[in-house]
Amino acid sequence: MYLVTAEQMRQLDSETIQQLGIPAIALMENAGRVIAEEIIALCRERGGAGCRNAAKGNDAGLKEAALGDPGKAFKVSADHALTLASAAAERWFILVGKGNNGGDGLAAARYLRETGIAVTLVYAVPPESLSGEAALQRDAAAAMGLPAVVYGRDRLDLAECSGILDALLGTGGAGAPRGAYAELIAAANSSGKVIVSADIPSGLNADTGETHEPCIHASVTVCLAFLKRGLLQYPGAGAAGHVKVRAIGIPTALALNSGVQTHLLTPEVLHAHLGVDLARRRSPEGHKGTYGHVLLAAGTLRMSGAGLLAARAALRTGCGLVTWALPKKLLPSVIGVVPELMLADVGGSEEGNWEAETAPELLKLSEERDVIAVGPGLGRFPGDTDWLRSLWEGSDCPLVIDADALNILADSDYKSWARRRHSVILTPHPGEMARLANLTTAEVQRDRIGLAMDYAKEHGVTLVLKGAHTVIATPEGQAYVNTTGHPGMGTGGAGDVLTGMISSLLAQGLHATQAAAFGVYLHGLAGEGAARQRNNPAAIIAGDIIEAL
Numbered sequence: 001m002y003l004v005t006a007e008q009m010r011q012l013d014s015e016t017i018q019q020l021g022i023p024a025i026a027l028m029e030n031a032g033r034v035i036a037e038e039i040i041a042l043c044r045e046r047g048g049a050g051c052r053n054a055a056k057g058n059d060a061g062l063k064e065a066a067l068g069d070p071g072k073a074f075k076v077s078a079d080h081a082l083t084l085a086s087a088a089a090e091r092w093f094i095l096v097g098k099g100n101n102g103g104d105g106l107a108a109a110r111y112l113r114e115t116g117i118a119v120t121l122v123y124a125v126p127p128e129s130l131s132g133e134a135a136l137q138r139d140a141a142a143a144m145g146l147p148a149v150v151y152g153r154d155r156l157d158l159a160e161c162s163g164i165l166d167a168l169l170g171t172g173g174a175g176a177p178r179g180a181y182a183e184l185i186a187a188a189n190s191s192g193k194v195i196v197s198a199d200i201p202s203g204l205n206a207d208t209g210e211t212h213e214p215c216i217h218a219s220v221t222v223c224l225a226f227l228k229r230g231l232l233q234y235p236g237a238g239a240a241g242h243v244k245v246r247a248i249g250i251p252t253a254l255a256l257n258s259g260v261q262t263h264l265l266t267p268e269v270l271h272a273h274l275g276v277d278l279a280r281r282r283s284p285e286g287h288k289g290t291y292g293h294v295l296l297a298a299g300t301l302r303m304s305g306a307g308l309l310a311a312r313a314a315l316r317t318g319c320g321l322v323t324w325a326l327p328k329k330l331l332p333s334v335i336g337v338v339p340e341l342m343l344a345d346v347g348g349s350e351e352g353n354w355e356a357e358t359a360p361e362l363l364k365l366s367e368e369r370d371v372i373a374v375g376p377g378l379g380r381f382p383g384d385t386d387w388l389r390s391l392w393e394g395s396d397c398p399l400v401i402d403a404d405a406l407n408i409l410a411d412s413d414y415k416s417w418a419r420r421r422h423s424v425i426l427t428p429h430p431g432e433m434a435r436l437a438n439l440t441t442a443e444v445q446r447d448r449i450g451l452a453m454d455y456a457k458e459h460g461v462t463l464v465l466k467g468a469h470t471v472i473a474t475p476e477g478q479a480y481v482n483t484t485g486h487p488g489m490g491t492g493g494a495g496d497v498l499t500g501m502i503s504s505l506l507a508q509g510l511h512a513t514q515a516a517a518f519g520v521y522l523h524g525l526a527g528e529g530a531a532r533q534r535n536n537p538a539a540i541i542a543g544d545i546i547e548a549l
């Protein structure tokens with residue numbers, strides 16, 4: 001599923017209109033219809049027991065009629081999605097803005113009225129100020145006799161409705177809602193009524209997911225044609241409620257041709273777009289050598305657990321072998337803890353810390369391994385920048401960089417380092433990303449997709465920007481947004497597990513984008529699995545994620 005910016009959406013709209021000759025009003029009609037369908041579906045879901053029974057009664061009646069007369073094959077059905085048994089109990093207020101988003105709301109109002117739902121149009125601006133297709137919709141609604149009020153001129157009490165359609169601002173919204181728009185949004189939010197948003201919640205930045213003050217808090221957002229980036233990024237994702245993407249007649253192929261490079265990470269995208277074998281089939285004649293060997297450079301005496309977690313996660317993700325290179329001082333405390341793991345003592349300090357002198361030994365070890373993962377629990381040490389540079393420039397396999405190794409990278413001028421033949425995957429959480437990009441954490445979170453895409457392209461790396469809805473961005477300019485996982489995964493070591501998983505997939509022969517995307521996706525699924533094993537997701541610890549793999 002594609003993710004688009006407001007600008008890309010405008011371009012796709014206009015290509016559909018100009019190149020395919022589909023009139024703008026037809027797209028708006030489709031938009032109105034799918035919005036109405038989703039409102040009706042919502043009414044049906046929340047309908048009282050009486051309504052549900054009535055609906056069941058209808059179905060049962062139909063079935064009986066069919067069974068009662070088996071010879072009668074003739075059957076007619078019509079517009080189930082636009083029928084509602086409990087319509088008489090519903091009264092919806094349609095908040096109408098000046099632009100095309102308001103036009104969508106007006107079209108939806110007509111379909112709702114046809115269903116028998118009472119609708120009242122609430123214009124944020126005088127209806128005379130609408131133009132283009134929105135004005136045509138205004139006139140059609142008026143011709144149908146839909147009641148209308150103008151905010152600020154006529155009496156309005158939102159307590160009188162059973163639901164609100166927010167069609168104030170869509171992708172044309174600029175900055176914080178002003179005037180009547182701001183007042184209507186605030187009133188809708190405090191009304192306690194169920195709110196459905198047309199395309200995006202009014203007050204949301206459609207590209208970044210920032211919410212302006214005020215911003216609609218919707219139960220359902222009916223997103224038109226393509227998923228807008230802002231609906232996936234927090235806090236916008238929280239304001240949107242259940243997002244339902246509905247087609248309105250803009251062909252998907254247009255997005256591909258227009259170079260939209262951002263995707264929601266679904267099993268279909270993993271399989272069809274990235275070529276990942278989701279079943280992870282193994283060759284019947286395969287052996288441990290077939291599935292690759294991870295070299296892990298991690299852990300200090302005080303943070304040996306990070307190395308153990310990454311190593312165990314790598315093994316559980318299916319690579320053939322894992323060697324953990326570690327300071328000598330750690331050996332007594334970790335020997336035998338994970339019996340499947342190979343340990344390589346590379347020296348280090350008396351205190352159990354890493355030292356710059358370990359680089360040649362690591363490079364030697366890497367010659368027989370398929371990937372190097374560096375960072376979990378690594379700590380900082382004198383000469384660490386040169387140490388990392390020698391791994392970067394001297395190794396001949398993919399490199400996964402996490403945790404303290406990211407902080408080392410942030411202190412270096414790594415863009416001037418020699419270009420690598422093999423890929424580099426960086427896996428920062430927002431704090432580490434802030435150090436890498438020289439921003440504050442809040443600035444990183446402001447537009448995670450945009451930042452990740454720019455950074456990956458500029459630095460020629462695959463970037464995994466972690467946190468709720470992790471973003472995977474490639475050096476070629478593509479991005480994938482993951483939605484597996486949950487807040488219970490915010491626990492120490494969960495990121496070390498991810499590093500092990502991605503490294504393991506690389507060792508098994510997946511390329512960087514496949515390994516990063518599939519690793520993040522599986523990590524989230526395992527987190528969900530771990531949550532199901534506990535009474536409460538808050539109880540999850542990182543080891544549970546490994547056990548759920």
Ligand SMILES: NC(=O)C1=CN([C@@H]2O[C@H](COP(=O)(O)OP(=O)(O)OC[C@H]3O[C@@H](n4cnc5c(N)ncnc54)[C@H](O)[C@@H]3O)[C@@H](O)[C@H]2O)[C@@H](O)CC1
Binds near residue numbers: 031097179181
């Ligand atoms: N062919 C098309 O262009 C289609 C557009 N569609 C709908 O059209 C929407 C985009 O329509 P528009 O580009 O007309 O823009 P909007 O309807 O989002 O809003 C633009 C209008 O809102 C006002 N406005 C903008 N920012 C404001 C603020 N901060 N405070 C107060 N007023 C503000 C401006 O006066 C402007 O005229 C989409 O989100 C979608 O709902 C759909 O109908 C499908 C087809």
Ligand SMILES: Nc1ncnc2c1ncn2[C@@H]1O[C@H](COP(=O)(O)OP(=O)(O)O)[C@@H](O)[C@H]1O
Binds near residue numbers: 466498
């Ligand atoms: N709210 C959340 N929803 C989904 N995943 C989350 C959430 N919070 C954290 N995670 C995931 O948990 C992991 C935490 O990693 P990180 O912050 O590096 O932890 P650590 O450094 O302790 O290993 C990341 O993969 C992150 O995406």
Ligand SMILES: [K+]
Binds near residue numbers: 101166169198201202
């Ligand atoms: K809206």
